[in-house]
Amino acid sequence: MASPKTYRPNIVAFFCRWCSYGAADLAGSLRLRYPVDIRIVRVPCSGSISPQYLLYALLQGADGVWVSGCHPGDCHYRIGNMHARRRLTLFHNLLDYVGIERARLLFTWIAASEAHKLQREAEAFVTAVAALGPARRLVKSLETCIL
Amino acid sequence: MNAYARRIREIARRLLSEKAVDAVAGYRAGTVPMRARPFVARTPAEAGELTWTGFCVGNLAKLAIGLPGRVAVCAQGCISRNLVGIVRENRLARENLTVIGVPCLGMLDARKILAKVGGRMVTGVREEGDAVTATGADFEETFARGDVKRDTCLTCRHRNPVLVDEVVADPVPETGGGDGDRIIELWERKKPDARFELFTRTFRDCIRCYACRDVCPLCHCATCFVDRSRPQWLGKTQDEPDVLTYHLLRAFHCAGRCTDCGACESACPLGIPMRRLTAKLESDARRLFGHEASLSLDAKPALAVFSPDDPDEVFS
Secondary structure (H helix, E strand, O other): OOOOHHHOOOOEEEEEOHHHHHHHHHHOOOOOOOOOOOEEEEEHHHHOOOOHHHHHHHHOOOEEEEEEOOOOOOOOOOHHHHHHHHHHHHHHHHHOOOOOOHHHEEEEOOOOHHHHHHHHHHHHHHHHHHHHHHHHHOOOOOOOOOO | OHHHHHHHHHHHHHHHHHHOEEEEEEEOEEEEEEEEEEEEEOOOHHHHOOEEEOOOOOOOOHHHHHHOEEEEEEEOOHHHHHHHHHOOOOOOOOHHHEEOOOOOOOOOOHHHHHHHHOOOOEEEEEEEOOEEEEEEEEOEEEEEEHEEEOOHHOOOOOOOOOOOOOOOOOOOOOOOOOHHHHHHHHOOOHHHHHHHHHHHHHOOOOOOOEEEHHHHHOOOOOOOOOOOOOOOOOOOOOOOHHHHHHHHHHHOOOEEEEEOHHHHHHOOOOOOHHHHHHHHHHHHHHHHHHOOOOOOOOOOOHHOOOOOOEEEEOOO
16 A cells, blocks of 8 residues: 555546546646556547446546537537536545545536636645545455455 | 235236237246246237236336336336436337336335245245235244335335326325434444445455346446456455445435336345445435435436536545
8 A cells, every 4th residue: 555645646537528628638738747647548528438437447547537629509509518517426426425536526518618627626625535535436456356 | 925916917918919018028927936027918818927016126227218108017106217217318119108106105025034934944924914824734824914025115205107108006105104314324423444444345245247237227338447448447356345345336316316116126046135335326316406316307417517606525
């Protein structure tokens, strides 16, 4: 087990390629610093994200999962994020209900121009997840598996 | 034989001899007490085998999907809602479907009866109005129906069929008297750590037989996510994370469409109360989107539609 000093969380982020991914790109161009613990997966739309992706990330040991898409009304495909909002709201509440720590999940709306919001959210999220320590719930590990 | 069974046979015999349908999906007596087997009657003579007891706990909507030609289905409130959903999802054409509406007083839980009689061998169960009498070799005990009903039937919200072509009996009071949200309160009032502990403990016994999935009429993927190997969404073991992930995803795939028929719990060989998860999703769909699954043929599932004013509570 890593000591608290050296522990860095693993965070998987699913970013919509039309907005949040662009915001991450812009953050880079603007030389904004944000924590390096985030692995970004580019997806075509937040509406294309199945809850399976998030569970799969958790199962494989992600300490936090972040989903970000365009603000409601700004979807490149008109309504993708509206569907995502319903789906992810139910899913978030379900995970919370079964006792997955709420702080391990982050759902945001970040437009392509909002590099500073991305930086802010990233810093806050990484701090929150790091404070929780390594994920144990739903993670496939020697601890949770029958040998 | 009870009045319901007599009436169902009558209707089935008439439909089959008039050739109004090719098959009638119902139940016949099981080979052991406290069981009823799903049964498809194809001739007027076979219609005589149909029955109706408190142990008709499967989901005939699932059976109806695979039947060729015109089919009649015996359906209580929950099953009729599943049929509505199936028609909406174009898995069964409305003109090929005849619903034999069965107003329902709640189905019985064989496990509860066995617990009541202290595990002694039950050889028969009689249902008379509100009384349920279990008989065995050397005993006969009578219980109130409410004490041996399935959990799902205690919190039922729609006991009368929502889609009816043939009527079996007069409508019964619309709800089972319970409140569906009470199921989720059991976990919701706990702290997250305790909730996860309860979650793991509840599903620890799961043997991944997939009976809950196979009995559910909402499942219709050609290849289920648990059977996929590329990508392999979750392991095929009985390890805790795999089992929990399976149940989370199975429940989520029913979100906004589940009619709380309870067939999953009844089919489970280990008696796992998986409605703890589906009830949460349906409760949220009611609370956040004002949606209840499959109440009419024009209503779309909660996750197939959206509103610009949907709550933004989990997004920042």
